[in-house]
Amino acid sequence: MTANPEDWAIDSNEAVEITLRSSAPKIFHPDCTYPIFGDAETIYGYKGLKVKLWYAPWDFRGYVKVSWREKISPSLGVEVQDVMGILQEYLPEGN
Numbered sequence: 001m002t003a004n005p006e007d008w009a010i011d012s013n014e015a016v017e018i019t020l021r022s023s024a025p026k027i028f029h030p031d032c033t034y035p036i037f038g039d040a041e042t043i044y045g046y047k048g049l050k051v052k053l054w055y056a057p058w059d060f061r062g063y064v065k066v067s068w069r070e071k072i073s074p075s076l077g078v079e080v081q082d083v084m085g086i087l088q089e090y091l092p093e094g095n
Contacts, residue, residue: 008072010049012037019054036090037081045072045080051087064091 012033020026033041043049048069055062066083074080 008045008047008078010043010046012041012043012051015043015049016051016053019052020057021054022057036086043081043083045078046070046083049083051083062091 013029013031016030016033018028018030037043046068050065050067052065052067053062054064064084064087066087072078072080
């Protein structure tokens with residue numbers, strides 16, 4: 001049995017949330033994520049995926065949290081993307 005990949009596709013622009021921490025935090029979703037997640041700007045293998053990136057505006061030290069409601073079983077034929085592995089290529093050490 002295989003799953004429909006589109007059922008397990010998340011728009012990466014909607015899944016990623018960036019917060020600049022301060023006394024008045026700025027929270028936004030990126031306009032584009034294709035340099036990180038590909039031209040389709042899609043992350044496969046999850047439902048309810050949330051990728052939260054918090055940064056301190058004074059030194060841009062950051063924190064990353066990836067969570068999801070459901071992750072597909074690899075036995076169903078849809079490749080699960082390693083979101084943290086992908087992000088590690090773009091984040092400074094210590095994030």
